[in-house]
Amino acid sequence: MSEVTNQPRRKSPVESLSQESREKLKNLNADIISTRKIGRVERFFGKENYRILKGLVTTPTSIVGLILIAFFVLIALAAPVIAPPLPNTDPYQMPRDGYSAQPKPPMSEWKSDVPPTPGWYTFFTGKEEWVHLMGTSSNAYDIFYGVIWGTRTALKTGVIIEFITLLIGILVGSFAAYYGGKVDNIVMRIVDIFMTLPFLLAALILAAVLMPVLGRSTVPSVIALTAFGWMNYARLIRGDILTVKERDYVLAARVIGVKDRNILFKHIIPNAIFPTLVIASMDIGTYVLNFAALSFLGIGTQIGYADWGQILSFARDWITQLGTYWYIVVYPGIVLVLFVLGWNLVGDAVRDVMDPKLRKLQESSQEG
Amino acid sequence: MKNGEVLLDVKELVQYFPIRRGVLQKVVGYVHAVDGISFDIKRGETLGLVGESGCGKTTTGRSILQLYKPTSGQVIFDGMNLVELNGKKMREERKKIQMIFQDPYASLNPRMTVEEIVGEPLKIHKIVENSEIRNKVKELLELVRLNPAYIDRYPHEFSGGQRQRIGVARALALNPELIVCDEPISALDVSVQAQIVNMLEELQSEMNLTYLFIAHDLSVVKHISDRVAVMYLGVIMEMTSRDELYSNPLHPYTIALLSAVPIPDPEKEINRKRIILEGDVPSPVDPPSGCRFRTRCPLAQEICAKERPEFREVKPGHFVACHLVREITPGVFRAEI
Ligand SMILES: Nc1ncnc2c1ncn2[C@@H]1O[C@H](COP(=O)(O)OP(=O)(O)O)[C@@H](O)[C@H]1O
Ligand code: SF4
Ligand SMILES: [Mg+2]
Numbered sequence: 001m002s003e004v005t006n007q008p009r010r011k012s013p014v015e016s017l018s019q020e021s022r023e024k025l026k027n028l029n030a031d032i033i034s035t036r037k038i039g040r041v042e043r044f045f046g047k048e049n050y051r052i053l054k055g056l057v058t059t060p061t062s063i064v065g066l067i068l069i070a071f072f073v074l075i076a077l078a079a080p081v082i083a084p085p086l087p088n089t090d091p092y093q094m095p096r097d098g099y100s101a102q103p104k105p106p107m108s109e110w111k112s113d114v115p116p117t118p119g120w121y122t123f124f125t126g127k128e129e130w131v132h133l134m135g136t137s138s139n140a141y142d143i144f145y146g147v148i149w150g151t152r153t154a155l156k157t158g159v160i161i162e163f164i165t166l167l168i169g170i171l172v173g174s175f176a177a178y179y180g181g182k183v184d185n186i187v188m189r190i191v192d193i194f195m196t197l198p199f200l201l202a203a204l205i206l207a208a209v210l211m212p213v214l215g216r217s218t219v220p221s222v223i224a225l226t227a228f229g230w231m232n233y234a235r236l237i238r239g240d241i242l243t244v245k246e247r248d249y250v251l252a253a254r255v256i257g258v259k260d261r262n263i264l265f266k267h268i269i270p271n272a273i274f275p276t277l278v279i280a281s282m283d284i285g286t287y288v289l290n291f292a293a294l295s296f297l298g299i300g301t302q303i304g305y306a307d308w309g310q311i312l313s314f315a316r317d318w319i320t321q322l323g324t325y326w327y328i329v330v331y332p333g334i335v336l337v338l339f340v341l342g343w344n345l346v347g348d349a350v351r352d353v354m355d356p357k358l359r360k361l362q363e364s365s366q367e368g
Numbered sequence: 369m370k371n372g373e374v375l376l377d378v379k380e381l382v383q384y385f386p387i388r389r390g391v392l393q394k395v396v397g398y399v400h401a402v403d404g405i406s407f408d409i410k411r412g413e414t415l416g417l418v419g420e421s422g423c424g425k426t427t428t429g430r431s432i433l434q435l436y437k438p439t440s441g442q443v444i445f446d447g448m449n450l451v452e453l454n455g456k457k458m459r460e461e462r463k464k465i466q467m468i469f470q471d472p473y474a475s476l477n478p479r480m481t482v483e484e485i486v487g488e489p490l491k492i493h494k495i496v497e498n499s500e501i502r503n504k505v506k507e508l509l510e511l512v513r514l515n516p517a518y519i520d521r522y523p524h525e526f527s528g529g530q531r532q533r534i535g536v537a538r539a540l541a542l543n544p545e546l547i548v549c550d551e552p553i554s555a556l557d558v559s560v561q562a563q564i565v566n567m568l569e570e571l572q573s574e575m576n577l578t579y580l581f582i583a584h585d586l587s588v589v590k591h592i593s594d595r596v597a598v599m600y601l602g603v604i605m606e607m608t609s610r611d612e613l614y615s616n617p618l619h620p621y622t623i624a625l626l627s628a629v630p631i632p633d634p635e636k637e638i639n640r641k642r643i644i645l646e647g648d649v650p651s652p653v654d655p656p657s658g659c660r661f662r663t664r665c666p667l668a669q670e671i672c673a674k675e676r677p678e679f680r681e682v683k684p685g686h687f688v689a690c691h692l693v694r695e696i697t698p699g700v701f702r703a704e705i
Binding site: 248255 | 388391392393430433435459460462465466467469470471474475476477478479488489492493521522524525535538541542
């Protein structure tokens with residue numbers, strides 16, 4: 001229960017009215033105009049955000065994208081069922097069938113250290129013996145296993161990178177917008193400098209520096225990609241906060257005596273953050289692609305970790321014979337492309353719904 | 369305090385906005401939004417503040433509420449100079465001065481329900497127990513003629529007029545003494561404008577409110593004001609009682625504004641002196657020297673560019689800032705060359 005300040009209580013407006021005029025007011029309620037009917041979802045998200053969400057689930061390309069994403073999420077969730085790991089081993093370590101450097105083609109027999117045969121395989125083929133569905137890469141790693149468990153790696157690293165990047169971006173952007181003036185100017189110049197760096201090259205260098213220190217794992221790539229990825233979000237949120245800051249309801253909050261910090265957290269950020277959140281979440285595909293690129297270049301997880309980029313990197317040893325060993329590239333390549341495509345389709349739709357005018361402008365200026 | 373005593377006394381209020389450029393945000397100039405205005409408002413009275421768009425009306429209202437820190441001058445409310453109050457004391461005083469905004473679509477937080485919007489001031493100033501807020505909000509909604517059943521709705525579910533009522537309810541929640549109404553009906557449908565004005569008038573007499581009522585044309589304030597101040601480019605040009613202003617305007621700018629207001633009486637319509645305004649309001653970044661109105665004034669003389677006309681009381685209660693206004697014959701004043 002809140003305390004009520006002990007100054008003499010002022011009469012409430014209604015109390016101060018005569019009975020007669022109260023009655024009069026009641027009658028005047030008749031002039032109420034009927035309000036627009038609004039669903040619960042729209043009420044929860046607010047009009048503008050609802051429009052964006054609605055656009056997401058009604059644009060055809062976006063629907064295709066969402067289906068692709070849902071497909072990968074399902075694969076990631078069901079990985080232990082689709083490709084059961086060897087008992088008592090790290091499931092993210094791809095099982096290997098011996099030590100042969102020579103890749104084996106799809107459907108070839110599994111010889112040693114065979115993981116449990118998945119139930120679905122037996123169900124469809126009636127066979128008990130597990131095979132290399134997509135063949136093996138150099139050093140006899142099972143490609144199918146890597147592709148399935150690599151989906152988990154992709155989603156996990158994608159989400160983590162996105163989350164940290166977004167957090168940094170939002171903190172920096174809000175800080176700049178909130179303090180404004182010189183602070184804003186300096187922070188945004190730093191952002192500009194970061195933006196001029198070629199993203200992947202900068203991340204590559206940083207990850208290469210970090211790897212000897214931190215060891216082989218997903219961590220160096222995650223740090224490197226985060227370090228050079230936050231600037232766009234900082235810009236976005238800053239712009240939106242600056243716009244929202246000028247809205248009358250923020251002034252109204254000051255007029256009724258809301259403290260500055262509460263204005264920021266209750267009135268400004270909730271109204272500014274949604275577009276940044278949506279745009280950012282659609283960048284997961286790009287982060288996964290970049291993560292795979294670093295992996296391909298040999299920076300990242302330990303050898304044998306289930307990770308699309310790494311499987312692709314095995315192809316480097318067979319670059320002259322890819323006609324024969326096409327399966328090392330094609331299977332992980334296809335999943336990576338589909339994964340990125342899914343996010344990009346949704347991302348494009350989001351940007352379209354959010355700002356169709358700006359988008360058209362950009363396109364025409366690129367053409368012209 | 370009784371009605372008729374001065375509630376708000378604004379003295380030589382100046383509000384400049386610095387224009388900043390470059391990386392170091394150097395100040396390269398100022399927007400002279402409000403440039404030395406003085407007026408008072410008596411308790412229970414409505415002062416209309418009129419002028420074309422961009423002449424500093426909104427800024428005046430906001431500076432009074434200390435939403436901007438005034439460049440100089442005093443804002444004395446109920447005997448206290450608001451300009452000198454610190455943040456905490458000012459937050460206390462805010463209870464007594466509230467504001468109604470021009471754009472009802474922008475002045476309500478879209479992520480908050482009516483209960484949260486109208487209840488927020490009650491919560492912050494601990495006007496009632498938290499458990500009582502909902503009831504109190506319902507009372508306030510009734511007060512502004514809104515159905516209390518709408519208490520859980522969001523702003524975008526309402527029409528413009530209804531939103532404005534929510535804004536009024538929020539302003540009334542703290543039982544204020546003065547309300548700055550910043551063009552409260554300009555953004556509304558003509559059909560609901562009268563409803564809102566009538567409601568504001570009724571609320572005023574019910575709750576003994578004092579209004580600073582801002583509008584961009586003279587027809588709106590004619591209905592509601594006791595006195596009217598006419599503003600141009602950050603300066604008050606003329607101020608007097610409503611009847612005097614409409615029947616006997618002295619300043620060329622006031623006459624120009626009135627020329628745009630149709631008069632129902634056809635005979636008067638033909639005979640009245642008209643000044644048709646041409647061009648736009650000059651930029652407040654570099655306002656004209658001397659009299660601010662001289663670039664558009666048909667009577668402008670040499671002196672008008674040199675000296676800023678004093679805001680003087682030519683007749684009891686009738687203030688005007690024009691070099692040429694003088695008593696032509698005893699009791700008859702006019703701006704004449
Ligand atoms: N916060 C601000 N910063 C800079 N200039 C402003 C600001 N607010 C208003 N102005 C400028 O001050 C002048 C007066 O504006 P305003 O008070 O809104 O006029 P009105 O309400 O009479 O239309 C305008 O030129 C406007 O651009
Ligand atoms: S002072 Fe001069 S320019 Fe200004 S209104 Fe009077 S006559 Fe016109
Ligand atoms: Mg205005």
